[in-house]
Amino acid sequence: MNPMVPSRRDFLKGAAAAAAAGVVPMSVVKLAFADAAQDFTFAYISDAHIQQISGAKFVHNWDRGLIRAVAETNLLNPKPDFVMFGGDLGQLGRKAELDHGAEMLSKLRYPLHCVMGEHDYYLDLGEYWSKLFGPHHYTFDHKGVHFVVLNSILTYDDWTYNRWPSAEQRMLEMAGLDNPNGSPFMVGEKQRAWLQADLDKVDKATPVVVFSHSPLQKLYKGWNFWTEDAEEVQALLKPFEKVNVIYGHVHQIQYNQIGKIAFNAVMATAWPWPYPQSYAQAQNAMPVLTVPMNRANPFFERDATGWQFVDVHTGRVAMKYNLYNNTNRTVAWNPGTGKPEDSVFQDPAKRIPPQVHY
C-alpha cells in the first residue's frame, strides 16, 4: 500500500489517537452501537456578513473569513455529504453582497443548502436571495434523517409592511442590536402549518434535524436570540424521538436541551458576539455558560470565529468547532445524560480558565 494514501481505517485509527490529544477538528468518533451505514457528516458555515463598502470594495475581514472556511471545508477528509450555510450571507441584503458571497460559496466542492438570515431578508424580503438559493423554507431527506430548513427570522406583518418609509430603513432597523424599533423573530403561523403538514408524514422514530437562523428558543430578546413562537414550533417537534436544532445568528457556541430537542449554535465566520449575560444588563435566559471562550485578540482577525464539521450518528449530532487562535471544541450528544455536552471541557476540572487580557 502506498504510505501516502492510507486506507480509511488507518485514518480512523489516526484520528482517534489525535482526538485523544485534542488536535484534530474533524476526528470521527464512532459509537459502538451506531449503524455505520447511516452515519454521515456535513459541514456548517454561517454568518459571513459580506459587506459592501462601495462599488467593488467589500469589508476585507468578512471576506477572508468566508473564503477561508470554504477553502478549509474543501480539504475535509472524510468528505462531508453536503454543506449548510446558516444565514446572514450579506450584511444589508444588497444584491452585490449576496452575489459576492455566492461567488465565494460557489468554490465549495459539495452540494450546498442555505438558510435565510435577517440580513439577507429585510431589504427585498428575500426575493434576490431566493433567485440565488431557492425557497425560503424546505425539507430534504438524507440517509434516514429528515432535514427541515425554516425561515425563522420573519416578524409581525405590520412591522414588515407598514412601518418603514423605505426598504433600506427596514433593513437597518432589523440589523441593529438593542434597538427599540426592532421586532422579534418568528416562524409564523403560515410556515408552522406547512411544517405541521410536512411532519405529519414522517415516522416519529425518524431522526429530525432542523436548521434555523434564530435559536427556536427564547434566550435573549434584546439581540433577537429569540423566536417569538418558539413554544409552538417546539410543540410540532415534540412527538419525535430524536430532534436536533442547529441555529446561527448568535456567533458563539451555545447548547441546550428542551425535552427531546437538542439545541446547538454555530460560530460565525465574520465576528464573535459576547455571551449576553457577560455584557447585557437586560433580563435573559441563556443556558448556563460552562466553557467561556477567550476574549478575542483584535489583531488576529479570525480569533473567536470559526465553522463546524458535524457528525450525524444514530440520529444525533456531534458539532466539531474549528476555532482559530483557540482550542478546537466538540459538543456532542451524550447518550448517558441525554443532552449535548462539551466532550472535553464539560468536566469543571478540565476547563481552561479564559484569558482575560492581552
Next chain:
Amino acid sequence: MKQISFGLIVALGLAATAARAADAPAQPLGLPPVPIPADNPQSPEKIALGDKLFHDKRFSSTKQVACDTCHEKAKAFTDSPLHVSEGIAVRGKKLTGTRNAPTVVNAAYFDAMFWDGRSPSLEDQSQHPFVNPVEMGLKDHQPILKIVRSDPEYVRAFDKVFGKKGAQVSMKEVEQAIAAFERTQVAGDSPFDRYFYAGDPKALTEAQKRGFDLFVNKGRCVSCHVIEQTQALFTDNRFHNIGVGINDIQKDVPELAGAFLQAKATLAEVDRRVLGDKRTSELGRFAISREFEGLGAFKTPTLRNVAVTPPYMHDGSKKTLKDVVVHYNNGGVTKEGDPVNDFLSGGIRPLNLTDQEVDDLVSFMEALTSPQYASLPSGARTEVKP
C-alpha cells in the same frame, strides 16, 4: 503589550536569582533569564562537552558535516547567506533541504524548535539533523554512540559530566550536552535594548526611532514580534501564515494536505518529508498539528541579530530586510496586486507604508544587533553574496 504587576516582577526577579547558576552568563540587557530544564542543569563541563559535540563532523555519514556547518558562530550561528541549508555531499554534490537555517542565538527562549515547531525542546531537536537524509545522513544514531563511548576524550567527559560510561551513555546525554551548550548562546545588549531598557536616548538614530514607532503602531509588527516592558524576545512563539511559500503551491494544497489528514505521520517521517520535498515543506505547521489554522504557517522568528542573518523567511526567499517589509506592506504577497492565499493569517493586511516608512522599519531592525555580531555584513538593504 503585556502588563505585568509589580508583585509579579519582584517574584520573577527572585525566581531568576534563585535559578541562575554561578556559571550562567550575565543576563544580557533586554532578555529574561534563560529557562533551564530541571533535569538538565548547566555546568561548565557539560557546556564544554556540548560545544565539542556541536563541532564534531564525525557525526555525519560523510564525516564532513557538523551542527556548526549550518549554525556557524562566525555567521551568528547560521549559514548565511545560503537560502536553504546544505548537508552531506553525494557524488560531489551537496544535498539541500527546504528551509533556511535559523540561528541558535536566543533559541533557548523558544517554546518549540524548527520553523514548524515539530520539536518541543533543544534536547529533542538536536537528535533529528543527524539522521535526516539531506542533512547529516546517518541511518540511525549508532555511529554517534560508538564514537562517544570509545573516543577517550568523550569517555572522560561523559563520565565527569553524567557519571556514565560505555553502554550507559545514550543519545539522551548527547542531546542534553548539546542543548546545554546552545543555552549559552544568548545575545541582547543591542542599541534598541540600550534605548528602551537602559534609557539611553542616543542609542538609536532618528530613523531607528521612527522605525520603532512604526514597529509598534502602523506596521503592526509587535503583535507577533513581541516587545514587553522588561524584555523583548521579538517572538510570540506562535505560527502564522504570512503568504510566504504557500503562495506558490495554492493549487496543490488539497493533494498535499490530504496526505497528512488521512494518516498521522510520525515525527521522523514528517522530518524527512518536509525537508525532502519543497511543496510539502510549504504546508508548515499543518504537517505537525494537522489543524487548518497551521496551513502555510511558520514560527515567528526572533528579530534579534536579524540584520546579520540574511536571507530571510523559512525558505530564505527574501534576500534583504527591505524585501521582507515590502512583502508585509503588500498584505502578504511579494508582488503588489497578487492574490493572497486562502489561509492567510488574520492580521496580515496591506499596511500602506510609504517608502520612507519602509526604510525606517529596516533601520529599526538594524538596531537589534548585539555587540558580538555587529561586525558581520548587513543584509538589511543589499543582498549579501556568498
